[in-house]
Amino acid sequence: MRARPWMFTDFCREGKMIAAFYTASAVAIIATILMLTRVNAVHALLHLIVSLLAVAVILFDFGAPFAAALEVIIYAGAIMVLFVFVVMLLNLGEAAARAERALLKPSAWIGPSILTLILLAEFLWLLGHGVAPAVQVVSQGPVEVGMALFGPYMLGVELASMLLLAGLVAAYHLGTAKSPRSEATHASHS
Amino acid sequence: MLPIREGFIVAGILFTLGVVGVLVRRNLLFVLMSIEIMLNAAGLAFVIAGTRWGQPDGQVMFLFILAMAAAEVSVGLGLVLELYHQFKTLDTDAISRMKG
Numbered sequence: 029m030r031a032r033p034w035m036f037t038d039f040c041r042e043g044k045m046i047a048a049f050y051t052a053s054a055v056a057i058i059a060t061i062l063m064l065t066r067v068n069a070v071h072a073l074l075h076l077i078v079s080l081l082a083v084a085v086i087l088f089d090f091g092a093p094f095a096a097a098l099e100v101i102i103y104a105g106a107i108m109v110l111f112v113f114v115v116m117l118l119n120l121g122e123a124a125a126r127a128e129r130a131l132l133k134p135s136a137w138i139g140p141s142i143l144t145l146i147l148l149a150e151f152l153w154l155l156g157h158g159v160a161p162a163v164q165v166v167s168q169g170p171v172e173v174g175m176a177l178f179g180p181y182m183l184g185v186e187l188a189s190m191l192l193l194a195g196l197v198a199a200y201h202l203g204t205a206k207s208p209r210s211e212a213t214h215a216s217h218s
Numbered sequence: 219m220l221p222i223r224e225g226f227i228v229a230g231i232l233f234t235l236g237v238v239g240v241l242v243r244r245n246l247l248f249v250l251m252s253i254e255i256m257l258n259a260a261g262l263a264f265v266i267a268g269t270r271w272g273q274p275d276g277q278v279m280f281l282f283i284l285a286m287a288a289a290e291v292s293v294g295l296g297l298v299l300e301l302y303h304q305f306k307t308l309d310t311d312a313i314s315r316m317k318g
Binding site: 037045049050053056059060061063069072073076079083086087089090091092095098099103104107110111114115116119124127130131132136140141143144145147151152153162165166172173175176177183187191194195196198199202203 | 221222230234236243251254273278281284288290292293297309
């Protein structure tokens with residue numbers, strides 16, 4: 029049984045949704061640019077979290093409340109906690125920030141930026157063709173997503189579980205105590 | 219009536235920013251963060267496309283991307299820690315000379 033979709037028919041509410049979409053888009057893009065230009069890893073992480081939260085707002089606007097909640101919980105929560113944990117473990121100090129600053133010359137930015145801007149321009153040009161109507165947003169809640177996930181996408185769920193298991197095993201293998209062989213190579217290095 | 223095209227433009231801009239980050243930054247942590255941004259932008263495009271057709275399939279794909287990103291980050295950060303212990307640096311140039 030499918031739950032009754034929730035239609036955003038109220039025009040006043042719709043105007044607010046569109047305003048929220050544009051505001052969140054601007055926040056996401058600005059926060060991402062700030063993240064890319066930071067030299068301190070912790071500052072960059074905080075900007076990245078703001079960017080992810082803004083993307084969660086965009087997802088909610090586009091009628092995906094379940095995806096928005098998972099974006100906040102898993103991306104901005106779990107994955108970012110992993111990053112923060114690793115940054116704290118590495119304890120990169122002022123020296124690393126100075127090395128980063130030396131690497132971040134404008135000349136390093138120009139080439140890749142121009143190349144990717146060309147690709148972005150092509151993407152926008154392709155989007156400019158064809159008809160892309162503004163659609164009535166029908167919210168697809170957790171019920172619809174769950175029905176699809178454990179219906180036609182059952183195989184995908186199984187594959188994702190195997191991928192997560194492989195990730196778990198690999199992370200355990202990488203994080204476990206050194207084997208004698210790697211200890212020997214490490215000793216020969218130092 | 220949300221604008222579908224503008225949503226795709228935002229996803230494209232975010233993906234482009236991620237590509238620039240991967241190309242420009244030398245710090246492995248920043249490269250991983252840029253990859254996260256690219257995956258996130260791809261998931262956003264999936265969700266917007268799902269909204270365009272009024273189907274939950276876009277969100278299902280977003281979930282798969284989420285699971286993939288979680289596995290990728292755990293393995294990637296494990297590799298970052300291991301490389302830092304070996305080389306005492308996160309510079310990708312310093313690590314490009316590794317052997318077997």
